[in-house]
Amino acid sequence: MQVVGLTTQQQVYVASQKRKFRINEMLKIIDSELDYPLGEVVETQSYNRYIPLSMDKSFVDQGVIESLKSIGYNLAEDEINIAKVRLLEEAPYPIQTGVDVDVPSFDEVKDLLVKEKPEEGLVLGVIKGTEEMAAGMDDNLKGIAPLLKDEEVIEQQGIPFNFELKAMHKYPHIGIIGGSGSGKSFGMRVILEELMKLEIPTIVFDPHFEMDFATPFSALAKEEQVDFNDKFAVYQIGQDVGVNFAELSTKDLTDLLAAASDLSDSMINAVQKLHLKRDSLLTFDQRLGDLQEAQRLGQNRIERDLKNGAVTGNQKEEYNNYLGLLREFGDLPASSISGLAWRLGRLKREGLFRHSIDQIEEGVRGRKLVVIQGPIWLLQVFATYALGTLYRKRRDYKDAQYRCQEADYFPPFVVATDEAHNFAPKGYQSPANKIIKEIAQEGRKYGTFLILATQRPTLLDETVTAQLNTKFVFRTVRATDIETIKQETDLTADEAKRLPYLRSGDAFVSSAIFGRTLAIRIRVAKTTSPHTKNPFEELEEQSNLELELLYEAIVNELPIAGNNIAFKLEAINQRLGVTLDVEQLRQKLNLLAEEGLIVAEDSFLGDKSYQVKG
Template structure:
């Protein structure tokens, strides 16, 4: 192998007659003047005499071809393997053309590939193109991961990819991007498993109810860690909610705005006017309802009612209190009061005000991963409150320490969400967006970090995207998303062209820690999602189960005459929990007849369904 063609301080071409190059493999260039620089193969081609056309439009140009011919390659008959190699560090001057290239020994590239101690870092996968280093990998890095490729499990062959979570202090926040089926959610699961292994307090918003870590992958056997005491799943309205008396008027405005597409200025004024410190839900709701009733009936109507005959003392007092409310708040628009009441009732029906966030705070204090589950709209509302609450606690502790005060300890934490473009969309206000932007810009100083996953990076707020110092880029096919990712990372043009064709589970990791993009195969996860079963397999299994249930009942009643169908159907519906009609029952009988499960015999007077002849003989 040797360097050919025109070289630069960043890229060279390497050619070989005998050896085919592998994408992303590492080569050492034997240029002594530059202390043997190292680089990564970013594109490779093989030529032979049967495919001579188009050379000037691909990896190599005419100058490279001329260089190959000058050093003895027969372009017309030899198979020529050419690789484009990008140096890891820019050289002070171009590489000397003609120098040899070779595969490195692991000790020569360990500092380039391994940035964390294997016991303290997050073991996320295997670096692609490092298979040749497998035999020389240091013992502490061997057998760290297992992988799944083409549906088959395999052991580690190359160098494991280790992410040092401590570097987030300097390079905060992680983005996980990829289209449907790219392995994005799978990769996020692996990241969360590593967070649990390191006992990093983590808050996860799960709109798809898939971040469960109960079910272990059987293939791992006893090698899989036990996460039973490392995570906690809570649902909004069941285990967690918002303690209404703790809400300030400003926080209540934010919550109500999140529940119904934002509040108008008159609605915000209604909340500011009617909310009182330490209000319970019931007291605030009653006040809203009473003010709405008072405005609707008006002063004349209420005064007229006071003087009506037959009113009880209680009714008189209530009418007088409505008049008093009208004098205080009569200037508020009725539509705005009703709009606030509707939003408040919607949140109450969802169970948002039945609990508090103590379980979330305790889970974080214990170093656990806390998964909050709920519908997307409800998660948006709740996240607005809980993110501000835990971030405020962390800031108060850090600020107290900075001022020499004791302060109540609250741990640093990581906030994780899938479908992040719903929580912080570009160009549109969303309830949690302000809090997430503040953490994206200032959270590093206080120990608050983000991991945001989305299929559509183009739709994510640009300020937040720019603060994601590490990006996991899985298969992406939409041109606008690829363009966004290339703007936000150091993905090359060649890597951008590869994005639509990546296999599920392969990812480009653009990290400021590495100073370059690393191509990684994500390891097999220890656990799997409760939604992991194929829906078509599920459909087939349910259909077989239903058939077996009904056939058991039908078989017990064979032979069945068409005059008996209603009686048999009643028995089928009772024992199988179905709700079939006679027409549906006949269709199923005909289907089983065509499959040979039962036989059908017709006569001028009656139709009979019976067992196949061989079964009757038995």
């Protein structure tokens, strides 16, 4: 290997006849005056001058190449491999052309590539292009990041990529960017697994209901599998966790109601007036209901009924109450009030107010990973509330500590979510926007960190994007997103060009911790998402199951013909647990006959008779 052609202080071309270059591999340039600079292959090419690509000139066919080989000359050996190598650090003056190039040994690159002991960092995968150097690696770095290739688990190839978690203190927050199928969720899963390994308290908002770590990945050897069951908990909003209404601020409540369905200005106004401090769900709900009823009755009628004594006792009290409400809130439009009542009803039906976030808090204190699942509309507001509450606890503790006061301990924690552009969108206000932004800007101080995954970085709030000090960039096809990635990371134009072609699970890591972009391959996840079953296969299975049940139900009644079908119907219905009419049963029988489970014959009466097969 040799440096050829024009060189600069930043990059050189290296050519070799024998050795093929791998993209992203590290090379050592034997320029003694520059103290043997290291470089990374950023582009590779291979060329054979005897087999040129020419449209107008002749083309060397395979037969001739073979004949040439048999007279002893292998054209393929005339191949020249060329690599564009970017220096890791700019040299003071250009590299000398013609100097040799070598593969560095592990020790020479160790400091650059291994920033953390594997047991103390997040072992997320391998650094690409380091396969050759991995041989001289320390034992504790070997065999810790098996990879996935064509659905099969293969051995670790190359130096492991250990993300230095502790460096988050200096360079907080992680972004995960990539289109669907790029390996983004898979990357998130691996990161979360590693966080569980280190028992870092983590809250995961999971709109896809996929972050469950109970099922080990079956292709993984038994001894490689890890049981995470006591390290995480999954809660669904409304089922297990919810909102403590009494703790809600008016703003929170507005956001919650808005999440159920958009609020008009007058509705917002109404909430602001109606919601009182220390309101419980009961008091607020009742106030809303009463006002609605009062408005329905109308002030005149209420006053009249009170005056002429048409209401007495409890009802009279109620009417007085109505009157009070009307005096206070009567100017609020009735349509807004009923709109609010409907929205509150929807949230109630979701079970949002029946539970609290105590379990989440407990999980965080217990150094667990807490997964919160729910539909995205609900998740957003719930996240606002839950994050606001927990972040406040952490902040209060730290602030007290800064002020040298006593306070309840609350641990630092990590917040992870997919579809982050829904939580902190650019251009419009979303409930969670404020808290996410706050954590993005101040979380470092309080030890609260974000891991935000999105397939649309362009739609993510810019203040938030700017605070993501480490970005994992997976395959991205959309041009606007690639443009955003270029602006927000130190990916070079060459690397950005490769983004649409990355394999699933391959990513660039642009991190202030490493100071430059690394190409990595994510390791195989130790667990698997609960719903990886193909919905079309599921459809097929379900149909087969139904057919089987049907067959079981009718097989003993066969033969069935026109004259006895009505007679048999009842027994069949009973067995199936449904109510078919004669026509429907006939259709089902035809279906079974079509599938070849029973035999249909034309009977002499002009209709069909159904027989047992065989």
